[in-house]
C-alpha cells in the first residue's frame with residue numbers, strides 16, 4: 001500500500017500508479033528491461049514508421065526508446081486509468097483544476113485562435129483575451145514605428161523586461177529563439193536577478209532617453225522584480241528628473257492593478273492578465289509583450305497559432321497518435337519503472353539554447369511535488385530533474401556521463417531541418433552529430449566491435465553499453481509557428497504526467513517557504529544585536545556576515 005497521510009476510501013480515486021495497471025506494467029518491465037534496443041530494431045525493421053509521429057511542422061521519432069507496441073498499449077491504459085482525457089477536458093473547459101488555489105488553468109485560452117467561447121465562472125474570457133492582444137499589438141506598433149517616443153522625443157531603442165521566473169524565462173527564451181524575426185532598431189534586455197550586478201551591468205550601456213522598461217510581474221509583489229523596478233525608476237529619474245516622464249518609459253504587465261498604480265505607472269500603460277494563467281505558462285499572455293515588441297504582432301500571433309495547433313492535436317488525437325501524451329508516457333516509463341531521475345533536453349540550435357532553462361521551471365515547478373492532489377504523500381517518483389544545454393557544446397561537456405556513466409538519462413534531441421543562418425555546411429555538421437549521438441546512445445559498441453574498430457587496447461574502457469533512450473524532435477524550421485508547437489507540446493506533456501502522478505501541476509508552494517524566511521532574515525543582517533533565533537548554522541552564518549561586513553565598512557572608513 002502507498003505511504004499516504006490520508007488514504008481515500010474510494011479505490012477509484014487512487015492514483016493510477018496504485019491501480020492494477022501498475023502491476024501489469026511492472027511485469028512487462030521485467031520482460032523488457034534486459035532487452036537491448038539493437039534487438040528491438042533488428043526484430044522490427046519498420047520501427048521508425050511505427051514509432052514516429054508528425055504534427056504540422058514537427059516530427060517526433062520515438063523509436064529509439066525501450067518500448068514495444070505492448071509497452072505503449074499498457075502505458076495508454078495507465079493514462080486511461082488516470083483519466084487523462086477527463087482532466088484534459090476539465091482544463092480546456094476552465095474548471096478549477098488548480099485545487100489549492102481554486103483557479104482554472106487556461107493558458108490554452110490565450111492562444112485560442114478559433115475564438116470559441118471559454119467560460120470561467122460563467123463568463124466567456126475570449127473577449128478580454130482578444131482585447132489585451134489588440135492593446136499589445138497597438139502599443140507595439142507605436143513603439144516599433146517610432147511614434148511612441150521617449151521624454152526627449154527620440155524613438156525607443158532598448159526595452160528592458162524586469163521580471164523573474166515565468167515573467168522572464170518564457171519571453172527571454174522566445175526572444176532568443178526568434179532572432180531572425182526581430183525589429184532592426186529595437187533590442188530587448190531581460191533583468192531578473194536581484195543581485196545588483198544584473199541591473200547595474202545592464203543599465204551601464206543604456207540611454208534613459210531611449211529606454212523603455214516593462215515591469216512584468218503577475219503579482220506585482222515579487223521582491224526581486226520590485227527591487228529592480230524601483231532601481232530602474234531611480235536611475236531613470238536621475239536623468240529625466242521629472243516623474244511625469246515615467247509614463248513614456250515604464251509600462252507594466254500584471255494582474256494587480258492597484259499595485260501597478262501604487263508603483264506610479266499609468267494604468268493606461270498596464271497590460272493585464274488573469275489568475276487562471278500560471279506564471280510559468282504565461283508567455284502567451286501580456287507577459288509576452290517584449291516578444292510582440294521584438295517580432296511584431298503578426299509573428300506573435302503565429303506563435304500563438306502554433307501553440308493552438310498543438311492544443312487541438314492534444315485535445316483531439318487518440319492517445320496512440322497524440323504527441324504530448326506519448327512524450328509524457330515515455331517519461332513516466334523511465335521515471336517510474338526504470339528509475340531514471342533526470343531528463344536531458346538537448347537543442348541542437350543556438351537560438352534554442354535557453355529552452356532547457358525555460359523547461360526547468362515549466363516542468364520542475366509544476367511536477368516537483370511529493371504530495372498529491374488529495375493531500376497524500378506519494379510513494380512513487382514524480383517530476384524528473386530537467387537539465388541540458390545546446391547540442392555540440394554539451395557533447396564536449398557532459399555527454400560522456402550519458403554514454404558511459406552509471407545512470408539512465410533519457411534525452412530529447414531537438415533540431416531544425418532548415419538552418420536559421422543559411423550556413424549549410426555548419427548545419428550538416430550539426431545534423432550529423434545530432435544523428436550520430438542518438439545512434440551511438442542507442443547502439444553502443446560491443447567489446448568485439450571495439451577490437452575490430454582498430455582502437456588501441458585497452459578495449460574495455462572503450463566499450464559503450466548503448467541501450468540509452470532518446471527522442472528526436474525535428475522542426476521544419478525554427479519559426480514563430482513551429483516554436484509555438486514545440487512549447488505547447490512540452491506544456492501538455494507536463495500536464496499529462498501531472499495527471500498520471502495525481503498532482504496539481506499548477507501551484508508552487510515549494511518556493512514560498514524560502515521567500516518567507518528571507519523576509520525575516522533580511523532585517524537581521526543589519527541588526528545591532530547578535531542573532532540567536534535560528535538554528536546554530538543559520539545564526540553562525542548571519543553573525544559571520546554581519547561581523548565581516550562591519551569590519552570591511554570600518555576599514556573603508
Ligand SMILES: O=P(O)(O)OC[C@H]1O[C@](O)(CO)[C@@H](O)[C@@H]1O
Nearest residue numbers: 164165166167217218219222279
Ligand atoms: O510574475 P511574478 O508574480 O513576479 O512571479 C514570478 C515567479 O515567481 C514564482 O511564483 C515562484 O518562483 C513563479 O511561479 C513565477 O513565475
